[in-house]
Amino acid sequence: MNFTTLDHPPASCDVLVVGSGAAGLTAACRAADAGHHVVVVERASVLGGTTAVSGGVIWAPGNHLADADTDADGALRHLVAITRGTVPRARLEWFLREIEKAVRYLCDETHVDLFALERPDYRADLPGARLGGRALDNRPFDVTAYPGLESLLRPPTYLPWLTMEEREQDTGADLVALDRERRERGVRTVGGALAGSLAVSARARGVEFLLGARAVGLERSGSSWDLTFEDSGHITARRAVVLAGGGFEWDPALQQAFLPARLTPIGAPGNEGDGLLMALRAGAAVADMTASWGVPIFRDPEVSYDGLPTGRLATAELTRPGSIMVNGSGRRFADETGCYYDLTKVFRETDPITGEPRHLPAWFVYDAAHGARYPVAGMPPGETPSWAVTGSTPHELADACGIDASVLAETIAEFNADALAGADRRFGRGPASLAPLAEGPFTAVPVIPGTFGTSGGVVTDDYGQVLTPGGTPVDGLFAAGNVSASVFGDHYPGGGTSLAAGVARAYAIGTALGGGQR
DSSP, X not given: OOOOOOSSOOSEEEEEEEOOSHXXXXXXXXXXXTTOOEEEEESSSSBOHHHHHSOOOEEOTTOTTOXXXXXXXXXXXXXXHHHTTOSOHHXXXXXXXXXXXXXXXXXXXXXXOEEEOOOXXXXXXXXXXXXXXXXXXXXXEEGGGSTTSGGGBOOOSSXXXXXXXXXXXXXXXXXXXXXXXXXXXXXXXXXXXXXXXXXXXXXXXXXXXXXXXXXXXXXXXXXXXXXXXXXXXXXXXXXXXXXXXXXXXXXXXXXXXXXXXXXXXXXXXXXXXXXXXXXXXXXXXXXXXXXXXXXXXXXXXTOEETTEEOOEEOHHHHTSSSXXXXXXXXXXXXXXXXXXXXXXXXXXXXXXXXXXXXXXXXXXXXXXXXXXXXXXXXXXXXXXXXXXXXXXXXXXXXXXXTXXXXXXXXXXXXXXXXXXXXXXXXXXXXXXXXXXXOSSSEEEEEEEEEEEEEOOEEOBOTTOEEXXXXXXXXXXXXXXXXXXXXXXXXXXXXXXXXXHHHHHHHHHHHHHTTOXXX
């Protein structure tokens, strides 16, 4: 099958999907299954959205791929504990039903090839947690088998062309060779595999793609919707419009209006709230607008993506022995190994007197033994990022960073004593991640709060239909993915939560559109 796209907008279609990430493509497949003529429009000139540059993991309790994970009651208990009563129990039950059905659909009826990871839930201390089986990875997907697709699929940012399983189980030189081989062959992994396999599945169903078309206007016209583009072109959707074009993290004005702190996006550029603004003009209600899929990141000032600043996850580095994270005062301020979503929230704290962020700037600090053993910010073991700060002693490092030298020295001394004793008295960091910072030179790398995307947005019902502030459905208008308010509110059950929320809702939209109820 050749993968082709449209040269210009068709006059009309049955179902119009705005956005080509996992949520949009799942909804497109489901709508096409129901016999609808479906068009997917994408603002960028490549498809896949933030899904294509993500880890591609789907957090799916009760999935059929992990024999050990059949305890629906345990999953519900865990979600209730995670969300602390802020999400109605019925909505959590809805998610568990839909994600199980959605995963079966993806595995049985599309080219998506998922398998269970032995990755524990992030909050293993809460009731109903599992040590593995809920997070689903993607097997490698050969995009070159579909002529035309390789050049149309959004490339990754910095993630290697390896599966999550390969990255988590082995860091040896053999994976470097495997990464290089896959790049040369055009075999995508993680989010690229998910986006590519969904795109092929949609195209095989007759779904058409229009790329490089920014949707900016949405108006009701009788029983149809008229979608207009930035260049004044338009399409009429006779049956429904599905907004799935991402959140608003790349728009500075919307960030300032809604988010409690400035975040650096690391997803696909272009998520500037286009779908959100169109939905608001159509009468939609919104919820959880201060929420986002936050994560601490490293920001190399010389690296960009699509010409814009970007970053890379700091999550692995923060968990490794022989390192700590301190604020501008030189003090630790959290368990560095905790859930990255919750850790990012700590950056929101402000000084009650000055109103300034309490924990910014922040620094990832490690010693020579750590640097020789572990990679840091994309550099291999033994190499230091060019934008890092170094010092032969903690005092010298503190002076170079503008940190109170006596405070940093005190912090390191306290941590070292705890590491040798095997117990972090201040924050309870796990013993396996403890080792003293004892050998100079010492290095500090700036850490800043980042985000995969915003997670608050348009309010929908269980079938993804957009609701007004009064709870009335907006006829023929649906939303899924980060343009909509997450089923989990401002909480994060596990890695792959964002994709799980989007895919579950997109699957439900297919049910509403008559897409083969299961």
